[in-house]
Amino acid sequence: MRTNRMGFAAAFAAVVLAVTLVCGSGLVVAGAATRDELNGVMGLLVLSAVVSGFASVFVVAGMLGLHVLRQRRTWALLRSVGMTPRQVGRLIVAEALVVAVLAGLVGCLAAVPYAWMMAGFMRMTGLAPGGVPVEVGAVPFVLGFVVGVVVTLVAAFAAARKAVGVGPLEVLRDSAAQRRLLPWPRAVAGGVALVAGGVLVWLVPRVGPGDAAPTALGTTMVLCVAASALGPVAMRGLGWSLGGLVARLDPGAGMLARSSLVTQPRRAMSAASPVMLSVALACTFLFAVATTDAAVGVVRSGPSVWVGPLLVGSAVAYTVISVVNAAAMTMAERGGEVRLLRTLGIKPAQLARAVCWEMLIVTGIGALLGTGIAAASLTALGMAVSGEARFAYSLPQYGGLVLVCVVSGLVGGLAAVRRPLSGSLLHAG
Structure with missing residues (x-):
């Protein structure tokens, strides 16, 4: 991870923002559900949360796939010195797990100010003149953290399947063309x-x-x-x-x-x-x-x-x-x-x-x-x-x-x- 800081930094940032969006949206939805006068904006908030979740899954999966794709020669080099396909797959999943857990914790911390910002924006624009309460509960945090970890691991498993298919001789290929x-x-x-x-x-x-x-x-x-x-x-x-x-x-x-x-x-x-x-x-x-x-x-x-x-x-x-x-x-x-x-x-x-x-x-x-x-x-x-x-x-x-x-x-x-x-x-x- 120290030798590939760019790739892991990009993946880390993607997961942090994904957890922040999902968890923060959950906090706002949970807060709005406690007040009957906010029923009119509940559909808006739920739809916004769905979009945020879809964008998070889409981006995290794409980022992990790109990360593995750009390391094809690295995996081939490891295979050439004796690492088995199963070991390569476990290595990718272990890296993803470290990134997912650390990023999930940071994303949960950032979710609270994000939820306050969303609530303030709705009050400022008049969509919710009385304000949207942001109640810090366990469910949105657990949901956001689990979504971040699960999406990252699923993307890592899919990327690992590509990586284990890289042959040991891949490192000797001079052509950059994708076959x-x-x-x-x-x-x-x-x-x-x-x-x-x-x-x-x-x-x-x-x-x-x-x-x-x-x-x-x-x-x-x-x-x-x-x-x-x-x-x-x-x-x-x-x-x-x-x-x-x-x-x-x-x-x-x-x-x-x-x-x-x-x-x-x-x-x-x-x-x-x-x-x-x-x-x-x-x-x-x-x-x-x-x-x-x-x-x-x-x-x-x-x-x-x-x-x-x-x-x-x-x-x-x-x-x-x-x-x-x-x-x-x-x-x-x-x-x-x-x-x-x-x-x-x-x-x-x-x-x-x-x-x-x-x-x-x-x-x-x-x-x-x-x-x-x-x-x-x-x-x-x-x-x-x-x-x-x-x-x-x-x-x-x-x-x-x-x-x-x-x-x-x-x-x-x-x-x-x-x-x-x-x-x-x-x-x-």
Whole structure:
């Protein structure tokens, strides 16, 4: 763990924030349940907690998977010196358990100020003028801690299955290309989720208007799972196409960016997945409220304007932080690659542009997938509430969200390669 601080720091941060969101949301829901006058916002709080839980599971699983993926050669080296597959698997689970327990404790401590902040925000905006009591009870803490540990261990077990499949000779491979774009379990899971998402898209217009919005939310979640699983295929195709356009604008740096995306589409998709999740969830929530209001002729003002941002705000903030973490992790392992390119005569400025182009393409593809998922759910919602295949949206809100994701990806990527770009060419790490 001392020799891979970047990966474990990113995983630790993801679990801390996940436990904070789940536990803090539980504290607020438990407090609101004690007052009858808060029954009107209970559904809002429960829905916000569900979104936070889904985002937490999605991000933690993706972060652990990325962590194991970037250590393939490490596992192969351990196998080559005699470590058995079972020992490798136990090592990964033990590391994850240490991270999960420590992060869970920190997340539980941070949950109380987070719950106070949520309660204060609801009082300040007038959604709960009398305030939401934050009662510190055992159940939300146990729930948040258990969720953090269980999700981390499940993700670790799944990642360990990939790691134990790494052969001892993997360490001798010179090629960075991934031989299997989609392992069959991932392809099956993605296919099932895609079919389920398609069924939900068909179902949304056929449920009652009161159930259409929650069903659309479920559709977005399921389609996010499908896109994350099958995303490497889209990443390779779109990365080649967009990378080709960039290579015409900036031949040297653009060619490097395209080659990296085509060679390692699963790694790139790991960085794009949080962007996709942020855009899909935020657009679904914000524009679902606007679409429903437009269908019934409601114009919101005052505290009710904050309904959409409150539902999705914490989850989006969490996934934006995950964009920085994922971008940093995908770039941190490439220090040796960057130094090798520098020894071949490529200037640091060219490499910095290549990193920027790569992160722009990755975040752009993530935003494109998230937009498509949200558009499918919202179109079905529009059919349910107005009978027309259209939905309300705000370009400033959408553009601001995408811009935040793009900037986060650039910051994470450039920060991770800053040292190899400016450091010694002889450094081996």
